[in-house]
Amino acid sequence: MTSLSDSGRDRNGGERLLQLILPLATLALGLLVWELTVRIDEIPPYVLPAPSLVLKTLFSDREILLTSLLVTFITTFEGLLLALIGGVGLAILFNQSRLLEYSLYPYAVILQVTPVVAIAPLLLIYLPQDVAVLACAWIVAFFPVLANTTLGLKSVDHNLADLFELYGASRAQILLRLKLPSALPYVLGGVKIAGGLSLIGAVVAEIAAGSAAAGSGLAYRIAESGYRLNIPRMFAALLLLSITGIVIFFVLSYLSDLLLRRWHESAIKREN
């Protein structure tokens, strides 16, 4: 973030340090209060485990948790990838054919506004479990990509569009050299949202699935640990899910910045 005040470089550097230190300090304080409360009040671990116990569990159960993490991560990644392909592909089709857009767009919206928790049990009936989980991740992730790409493809500079027409550009040239580059920042914005949503979709479907199939993800571990009153493991799995979400967000932000930093306003660092 850039400060609008006429602060010098030192103050900017100091502020950046504060932005890093303050949340970490808050975290440390929170964990300390949590740990002390559990110890002083002697709260049993099946009610509220102390942070130290959660970390211990994370380490002792690492094998089972990391296997589950991998399952959920792969589902999330596949869901996101399919959302990108499906969202951008569908947006391009809609952009090229108005009839197709009129015919299909309402259903894309319906798919989006119907809560995925409600769709998941149905999908689990009709599809194999891993496919159903992937489908849920895809359903929630693809809409922001579709909506943003659709908007982006329409947000072409009118004069540039005139220029392409003037020089007799073909439909393919207009799409590849004008519309898609114009839409790129919008697509990336959509993908950033879709990354988090894909994880949510995967988690919801895993919990809905609830059965101990071979490839059980982190969310399934949470549900299972809940039934067994293994609360420390629930927290450990939850921690891993949060970290996964954070990593996905930062990786996507970095990719977006990498693709846009030479030209798009959103990625340009201003010096002041």
Added chain:
Amino acid sequence: MLMIDPTDAKIRPSIVALHGVAKTFANGTIALDHFDLDVRQGEFLSLVGASGCGKSTALRLIAGLGEPTQGAIAWSGSDADAPANSHDIGFVFQEPTLMPWASVSANVALPLTLRGLAASLIAPRVDEALERVGLAAFAKVYPRELSGGMKMRVSIARALVTLPTLLLMDEPFAALDEITRFKLNNDLLNVWQALNKTIVFVTHSVFESVYLSQRIVIMTSRPGRIFSEVAIDAPYPRDERFRTSAEYGGYCRAVSDALRRASGDAS
């Protein structure tokens, strides 16, 4: 190559002529009505009028961006029967209208890239066009790193890269500061003389039109029609001495008067 005497605008052959052209937009706005214009080979012609008088519309119709509601646009010579958007035209908009995601050279190359020319043929022509506008050193730079005046130079280089027979310019320097505008005015005149091109230049600045043009067409507003025409017989090259001469002042007064009468009761 036909040799043309640049001082005698009247006997030169026509490149494109608009006969009784009218343009009404979907919302009912009559932008042009009974508009006649003859663009002659090699001339520097300016269209001057109040904002909203249809001068940009006229330019866009010549470029084939939109069809006239009435009347005809007739091309001469080898271009006579070509379809509307295949005439050899360069167009410069009021904004630089560059692709922000592409480098300066890729932007200038665009018209040739769209025509499917081989990269090896494109590169030397892009270099030449950039050289001509004084931006040879900036080929690899992205548009956002350039000043407003430099962006406009890129836009002009892009319009020149096809070596078009007709260069259409829609208030290209209106958004620039005066110092930059004067500089670009001179550079444009140099390019025009070096390449022997035809330019139709739309502006609302009386002073700019007198400085640049051989012929100024003054338009009325709503609907846009031709009110009168002023020939600027001052010789080229024109420079700062011309800009401060009594002759220049006289022409400016004549065009201003005509413009005031053209706007008539409106003002």
